[in-house]
Amino acid sequence: MGRNTRKRRTPLATKAIAASAALALGGGGLIWANFYASAHESNNSGQNQTKAAAGQVATIACPDVQQKLTNVPAQAQQGVATELANLDKQVTEAYTRLASTRQAQAGDANFVQNAIVGPLKDKRAATLNRIRIDIQRVGGQVDAAGLQALAACTTQTANQTTAAGGQNGGQQNGGQQQQNGGQQQNGGQQQGNGQAGAAQNIGGQAGNGPVAADFVDITKVQPNVAAKPQANGNASKGVFITKCGVNANKNHNTDNVIVAPGVTNGAHHLHDYVGNQKVNAFANNNTLIADQTSCQNQGDLSAYYWPVVRIQDGTQDFDQNALGGGKEGNVGKILTPVQAQIKYVGSPTSKVTAMPQFLRIITGDAKTTTNGLANANAHWSCTGFENKVQLTTQYPICPQGSNVVRTFAFQSCWDGKNIDSANHRTHVAFADANGNCQNGFKAIPQLTMRLVYKINPPVLQNGQVKNAYAVDGFPEQLHKAATDHDDFIAVFKNNLANKIANCINSGQRCQ
Template identity: 40%
Template structure:
């Protein structure tokens, strides 16, 4: 057989294998769809992003694989309270038993001496085996499948289009999104944005089927209007709330740098995937959420705030 024939045969075999893989992968998604997936072409334009300054803090992509089924923001002191697995960047010691003192004494994956904890539920390929099939947060709570590590993580602080900011207070805790959105009837706490890296500014509340090698994105926008007194509250939400539709903070609150965390994944084409959730929430994409505990050094937070205020 000539080298040209062998080369042509190799290419044809590779193309056939790719076609089978794509077709089989699509079948896998369709078999497990339940209305959770949406083609990339159906992503919709999100609200226009305000033209404000921003500061990015590099924190890595959780290369150390810091994972646990705890939620130190909403259930401190309770092991495995989340009933699903969380992924972390920043503080390397964060778990259910974390205190301000233990977090301060820890190390971090972030630059600028930022010991803050940034967390969100893991993403899994649901057609593959997982190491935690019998463990709390994993298979024992109905979250089956291979955990997919993030390809990219961006931690960004943004300015305000409507006035001066005050620094985020040290030890402030906050959440975004509703981990029990299904149970709660997809109420106002549900804030989910899924997208594809090659279609900027377009989002969905479902799992997007990105194509062309694009990353699957999860974008978490945190509240930024602080009550000026508390670093936590009984609801873990009332002490810091979201801006109004016009970008202005409600009365008797103070604008702080707005935290936005974007997480990107390389999801193999056609493979079914889902986030971890409470068993009652059925791994619904609208239950996506994220947590934050601020341990940025006060001097660094003041510097970030000053930059976002235009140096004023």
């Protein structure tokens, strides 16, 4: 598959993901690998309700075509990005139909296949054919049959979507990827949420999650944070801090200019933006460098953006009737972080190279419910527990006086040539377990972010969760904790990229 940009496989990932062989097709024109979460049977109390929910179709799982496309000619990238956005829209529409036809599903065992999954395959097949045409029109190569094989979608039960629930491992610590076997079983929490029968849903204020199994009392989780890799004599030990605020001015939109440029609502969920203040689907390098920034250092025009967190307590926010908001299952009161700490750190084994202008990085995977955990990079914890417990597949219930913390540690190795790649992953990579970049990649300053939220602890009662909180996401992803992700576009003025690298390489603490 070319360069390996995935994180080192953890015991959790190995257990939760069945990975088919990677196939290279069409002379390198298309490469893909399919990932599916393994099934997990609940042994919780109240099994009748749990099994009723688990047996119902909970969501739709479609191959993530974007992740499979690793070699798209530059002339075809805009057309392909538009069609990939169409695939997301089709899945969203199919999931909406799935959620609104529970009564029909209860009366007809073939309803989902005949009325939802089958027609979805036909729509995807037509879109995939347009992607093939876009690539071949400019001389690119693609295996038509292999591409069409990505048209068919399957369904997942509630059991399958919570396969990884209650187990957390493979966390990052101190900006480096760690391997550990820390696993916590979800003591007695039910995976089902809702009433049996036609009115049944899979939990949450909008009926698309989260459920009780998506939460765990952090005080009952065994420590799972491993030690940092040992630094050698060539380590770059400095830190550069950039202060860009917490998005108190509520700069939001549901676009995703990296993945779906030129497509309004390309993310199907709402983002917080700090740093560059004019990021939307139509932003480009010229507009980004000309825009204003919320950062104190006016040379930092970088775009830092992430999905919002909401409290599902029955309240609504400004977007309750909007696409990307309530119309697509993202409901509840939007929370503004009480802290947003952004810093760049170095490598334990080498000096760092300055980030190239307009470098794009996405960390994590917004579609882990259907993709599996291979690219998951979510980190959830509580203040006072961050050095002991980090969670990937569950949200923490923090003790009184402790706040919820989301942490992101971005890929810190760069191929030295490209500011982006067709699947937005292969141009960057994580360092290995010892902190080294592999395959000729160069160490760059590692962007790390820490977002702190003041949240009243959710309550688990009778297999239900009350006053849940959850990250925004694609509606079919059911608001799982593992779908958390973060986006970044490097935009620097006044030689700031070099100043950051020099600060880190000289072991200073700068801002």
